[in-house]
Each structure stands twice: as structure tokens, then as C-alpha cells.
Amino acid sequence: MEIVPSLFYNFEDMENNSQKNIHWFPGHMKKAYVRIEDHLKMVDFVVIVLDARAPFSSANDYLIKMFVNKPKIYILNKEDLADPKLTPEWIKYFTRENIRCISLNSKGDLKSKLKDHLMYLTEEKRVKNLKRGIKNSLFKGIIVGVPNVGKSTIINSLSGVKKAKAANTPGVTRNVNLIKISANYFLMDTPGILTPRFENEEEGIKLALLGSIRQDILPFEKLINYAFDFLKTYYPGYLLKYLDETYDLTRLKEVKNEEFIKIIANKHMPRLKNGALNIEQAKIKFLNDFKNGQICRFCLDRIDEYAKF
Ligand SMILES: Nc1nc2c(ncn2[C@@H]2O[C@H](COP(=O)(O)OP(=O)(O)OP(=O)(O)O)[C@@H](O)[C@H]2O)c(=O)[nH]1
Numbered sequence: 001m002e003i004v005p006s007l008f009y010n011f012e013d014m015e016n017n018s019q020k021n022i023h024w025f026p027g028h029m030k031k032a033y034v035r036i037e038d039h040l041k042m043v044d045f046v047v048i049v050l051d052a053r054a055p056f057s058s059a060n061d062y063l064i065k066m067f068v069n070k071p072k073i074y075i076l077n078k079e080d081l082a083d084p085k086l087t088p089e090w091i092k093y094f095t096r097e098n099i100r101c102i103s104l105n106s107k108g109d110l111k112s113k114l115k116d117h118l119m120y121l122t123e124e125k126r127v128k129n130l131k132r133g134i135k136n137s138l139f140k141g142i143i144v145g146v147p148n149v150g151k152s153t154i155i156n157s158l159s160g161v162k163k164a165k166a167a168n169t170p171g172v173t174r175n176v177n178l179i180k181i182s183a184n185y186f187l188m189d190t191p192g193i194l195t196p197r198f199e200n201e202e203e204g205i206k207l208a209l210l211g212s213i214r215q216d217i218l219p220f221e222k223l224i225n226y227a228f229d230f231l232k233t234y235y236p237g238y239l240l241k242y243l244d245e246t247y248d249l250t251r252l253k254e255v256k257n258e259e260f261i262k263i264i265a266n267k268h269m270p271r272l273k274n275g276a277l278n279i280e281q282a283k284i285k286f287l288n289d290f291k292n293g294q295i296c297r298f299c300l301d302r303i304d305e306y307a308k309f
């Protein structure tokens, strides 16, 4: 992952690029970059939230490069939805890159899980303040990541109160808000921000499948085909179980994606008034089931494609 130590962004360039790349870089994201940059000086540490189902594709380099000199932690969030075999591999990968990294299901109680990490992130300031005779320091952190990755949920779990609005749709948080999470710690919630330019279309597809980009922005068929092909390749047993079919795996590979949708429509969707299969609703159901972990726990970023050991 390339981390460029520059705080200067050419937003005109970003906007031009985002227009070319459809509307996945709306105005509030541009504003958020500027607001985050405004707050950088007052922030002691950074919590970078990634989706454990795509730790590489959900890492926004444009955002991460703003924090090169700050103590930081990467959280692979939604671990409960991610492939339990691959999450530890990704933690190992980031750890080898000298990045402190943990995985979380942020819907649980995070206070005890994150206590030591928060102490670590603020150690330098604590020691410095103690030398100056300040015993009761206040620490301000910022939490950043792509949309819908769970930033506000993490803040709520830490503070023990629902202080930040959280919902299963991208773009819920629109402003930068400083929230008290304990007696000495504040965490700044920020809007989810995407990179203004995707290096390849596949990254955009992955983020749309996870719910970080609105799915209607990308061609629906592309998302469906990508998810089917991915499941056929990496999780064929779970796909068969979901479809409630008894093909052997060789036959599964030959089945066309359109046929899969028909199976879902036939088995799981009420028919249309004219008796026809409700193909459109079946497609939506499939994408929702995939995103919500109803088919299987998965990881879209395969470590061997990214990490060279
Ligand atoms: N299964 C699961 N769901 C989670 C987890 N963390 C958050 N969610 C859900 O993910 C959705 C998005 O959570 P938010 O906290 O609003 O995400 P955000 O990053 O603040 O989103 P934006 O404000 O849009 O950038 C919500 O439905 C949460 O309940 C997790 O660890 N596991």
C-alpha cells in the first residue's frame, strides 16, 4: 500500500476524476477531507477502520496518507461477517508492515477490548504531559474509513451510549463530530470517505458488494456476476447450500449466473401476478444476502493476490 507523505490534495483533479468515475465522490466527501485536514493538528491518534471482508480494497490511501505522523491503529471491523481463516492472515500482513492491527465485531462491548490499544496510542502524549506535571491528560482521536464500515458503531460501543447515528447504508454520518467516549478520551466521528479515484473497477465493485458504495451506482449485472463467480470459486459449498441444490462441484462451475438467479427466484421469491418468476427481486435478495452474511462469511481480498511474503 503506497503511503505518500503529503497533505496537499488537488480537489479540482479529484472532482474531474470522480465525474469520470461516476458519482461515488459526492460533495460531502470533499468537504470531509478538508474538515479532517483542519482538525489534524488537534488530534493525538487515529483509528483507521477497514472492512475485514476486504481489508485492502477498503483502505483509502488518500485518507490514510493524511496521518503518516500520528499514532494509529487499523481495525478490521465486521469480523463476524468475514472469513475466519483469512482475517488472522490479514492481521499478520499489516503487523509485518509495522502497523498495529486488530479485528473486531464492533456491535459488542468494545471498552475492555480497546482499552490497552487506546493507552498505547496515547502513551507518548501521556509521558510528555507527565513530565510537564499534567497528570490528567485529555486525548483526542479521530476515526476514519470508507462509508458504512462501522465507524459510528465503534464510537457508540466505546461510549456505551448511542451518541452517533449509525445505519446500514453508506453516507449516514455527514459531519465531523467530537464525541466523549470516556473520562479522558474523545473520538471524532467522520463521514465515510472513498478514494476519489479507483485504481481499478474491481475495487469499486467490491466496495459496492459490501455496502460502502450505493449499489445502484454500478451496473447491477456486474455486481451479481462478480459475487456469483467469487462464490463459485472460493465458497462453492456455501453457495450450493444457499441455493439448496445438490449439484456436484463440477456441475456447479458450468451453471450460468442467469440460471442461479432463476433458482433463487423459484425457491425463495413469490411469483409475479402473471405467474412469472420475480427475477429483479431475486437479484436484490441475492446481493442483500451476500452483503449481510446470509450465504457465508467471506473475504473478497485474497491475501495471496496482495501480500508477497
Ligand atoms: N455484522 C456487523 N455489523 C456491523 C459491525 N459494525 C457495524 N455494523 C453495522 O454496519 C452498519 C454501518 O454502521 P455505521 O456505524 O453507521 O458505519 P459508518 O462507518 O459510521 O458509516 P458512514 O457514517 O455512512 O460512513 C450498521 O448497520 C451497523 O450496525 C460489525 O462489527 N458487525
Ligand SMILES: [Mg+2]
Residues within 6 Å of the ligand: 151, 152, 153, 165, 166, 172, 173, 189, 190, 191, 192
Ligand atoms: Mg457514521
